[in-house]
Amino acid sequence: MSFYGIDLKSRLLLGTARYPSPAVLERAIKASGAEVVTVSLRRESGTGRAGQSFWSFIQGLGVRVLPNTAGCHSVKEAVTTAHMARELFDTPWIKLEVIGEADTLQPDVFGLVEAARILAEDGFEVFPYTTEDLVVADRLVEAGCKVLMPWGAPIGSARGLNNVYGLRSLRAHFPDVPLVVDAGLGVPSHAAAAMELGYDAVLLNTAVAEAGDPVEMARAFALATEAGRAAYLARPMEPRDMAVPSTPVIGKAALGD
Amino acid sequence: MKIFLNDDAHEVEPGTLAAALDTLGYGGRKIATAVNGRFVAATARSRTALTDGDRVEVVAPMQGG
Numbered sequence: 001m002s003f004y005g006i007d008l009k010s011r012l013l014l015g016t017a018r019y020p021s022p023a024v025l026e027r028a029i030k031a032s033g034a035e036v037v038t039v040s041l042r043r044e045s046g047t048g049r050a051g052q053s054f055w056s057f058i059q060g061l062g063v064r065v066l067p068n069t070a071g072c073h074s075v076k077e078a079v080t081t082a083h084m085a086r087e088l089f090d091t092p093w094i095k096l097e098v099i100g101e102a103d104t105l106q107p108d109v110f111g112l113v114e115a116a117r118i119l120a121e122d123g124f125e126v127f128p129y130t131t132e133d134l135v136v137a138d139r140l141v142e143a144g145c146k147v148l149m150p151w152g153a154p155i156g157s158a159r160g161l162n163n164v165y166g167l168r169s170l171r172a173h174f175p176d177v178p179l180v181v182d183a184g185l186g187v188p189s190h191a192a193a194a195m196e197l198g199y200d201a202v203l204l205n206t207a208v209a210e211a212g213d214p215v216e217m218a219r220a221f222a223l224a225t226e227a228g229r230a231a232y233l234a235r236p237m238e239p240r241d242m243a244v245p246s247t248p249v250i251g252k253a254a255l256g257d
Numbered sequence: 258m259k260i261f262l263n264d265d266a267h268e269v270e271p272g273t274l275a276a277a278l279d280t281l282g283y284g285g286r287k288i289a290t291a292v293n294g295r296f297v298a299a300t301a302r303s304r305t306a307l308t309d310g311d312r313v314e315v316v317a318p319m320q321g322g
Contacts, residue, residue, distance in 0.1 A: 015322030025320075040321025041289065043263040043314065046282030051317020055287050058318070068321045076294065083296035084289035084316055155322070205322030 001200050003036075003147050003178055004093070004125040006064070010035045011195065012225045013066065013180065014218065015205025022057055024214050029061060032218035036064045038095055038203065041085055066127060068095040073108070075115045082119050094119060095149070095182075097129045104154045105183075109136040113143055120144025129182055132166035134173055141177060148174065149182035149203065152194060156206045158186025161193055171198045188217075188224030195228025196236065258309040274313065275302035288315050 001008050014034040019025035029037060039058060044051045058065060067085035072078035075098060082094045098115055100108025107130050116126045120143055128140050132150040140148060150170055153159035161167060162184065171179060181194040182203040191202045202225055211217035258271050262281060269277045274290060274297060290297045291314040297305050307313070 015320075017320040017322045019320075038321050040319050041316040042319045044286075044288060044317035045263070048317075051319055052287055054320060055318040070321055080291055080294060080296050083298075084291060087296075087298060088287065088289040088316070088318055 001178065003127070008035050008064075008201075009033075010222075011201040011229055012191070012222055013038065013182075013201060013203040014208065015203070016058070017205055018209035019214060022054075025209075026057075026061065027215045028208055028218040029063065031215045031222065032208070033222045034063065036066050037061070038066045038068050038205065039089065040068050040070050041081070041088055064093075065089050065091060066093050066095050067091065068129075069097045071099070072097060073099050075111045075118070078111070078115045079118050082115075082124060086124065092123055092125045093127065094124050095127045095129060105156075106154065107131060107151070109133065112136070113139045116140055116145055117143035127180070132163050132170050134169060137170055137174060141174070147178045147180065149180045151183040152181045152190060153184025155183045157184050158207060159184050160186055160190035161197075164193070164197070167194070167199070168197055185221075188220045191221050192224040192228035192231070195225055196231050198232050201225075258307070260307055260309075260311045260313055262313045263315055264312075269307070272307065273303050274305040274307055277307055277313070278302065278315070283315060286317070288317050290315055 001011060010033045012032050012034050013036045014029055014032050015038045016025055067089045069078040069081040072081055078098045085094060096116055098108045098111040100106050112128055112130060116128050119126050126145045127147045127149050128145050129149050130136055137148050153162045178200045180201045180203050181199050185191055185204045186207050194202050208214050208218045260267055260269055267281060269280055293312050
């Protein structure tokens with residue numbers, strides 16, 4: 001799997017927020033096998049050192065970072081945040097979020113396409129957090145996005161894949177674009193389901209960070225992601241409406257009346 | 258003159274963004290900046306003059322999903 005020319009072995013991308021402690025975060029990242037972690041940026045006071053400490057911590061993990069524009073509700077905010085992130089994290093990668101609705105954190109897809117175009121033209125490698133809408137996806141690809149990240153469900157909701165049909169359609173329409181289910185996954189079976197649809201990777205945060213045992217849950221998600229991918233490659237059988245006996249009937253002893 | 262840094266008012270000497278950041282304790286720090294909603298690259302801070310009432314944003318790395 002490759003994002004913007006960068007080859008990756010792990011198909012699980014992990015967020016770094018909401019963990020009980022930095023030590024748990026570090027162990028969870030290691031248990032997940034993730035090679036890419038998402039990060040963000042926030043205000044820092046002249047006397048604070050939280051940002052500097054976090055940056056040293058992340059650098060020590062030897063993983064690639066994918067900065068986000070979380071919390072941005074306008075194109076201008078998202079573009080400015082992306083520029084700050086590029087300088088701060090020294091990467092052209094940006095997980096582009098333009099939020100359109102506060103309760104569901106649903107992407108503002110109109111603003112998203114506009115911001116993606118501005119950033120792609122400026123040399124950014126954009127990972128847009130989008131919906132499963134095919135037309136929006138098409139516009140994002142036209143705007144220069146070489147990865148698409150549709151939501152499974154609203155961020156942090158743990159609802160899994162709300163629109164399997166839509167996600168399957170997206171996969172079918174964009175066979176050559178890396179697709180990542182981003183957001184809404186709650187348990188490892190959700191990740192496996194996304195991978196079984198042929199998605200290239202999954203991105204999650206809260207499901208691991210807020211689990212009773214984040215490290216063990218990270219490992220569980222890694223196993224599920226790998227299992228789902230293997231199942232996809234093994235070409236699952238088609239569902240049927242009626243039962244078909246798996247044990248051969250021929251040769252069965254005749255024991256009835 | 259008065260500037261607003263991350264919404265907090267500060268009195269600083271007239272000068273550049275770089276000078277104001279040094280005065281307010283950000284010297285040598287890993288930060289990114291914007292003035293009045295526009296990104297100002299690190300290399301441009303020393304030639305970016307601030308004026309009274311400017312709104313400066315200073316951000317640093319943090320956890321994110």
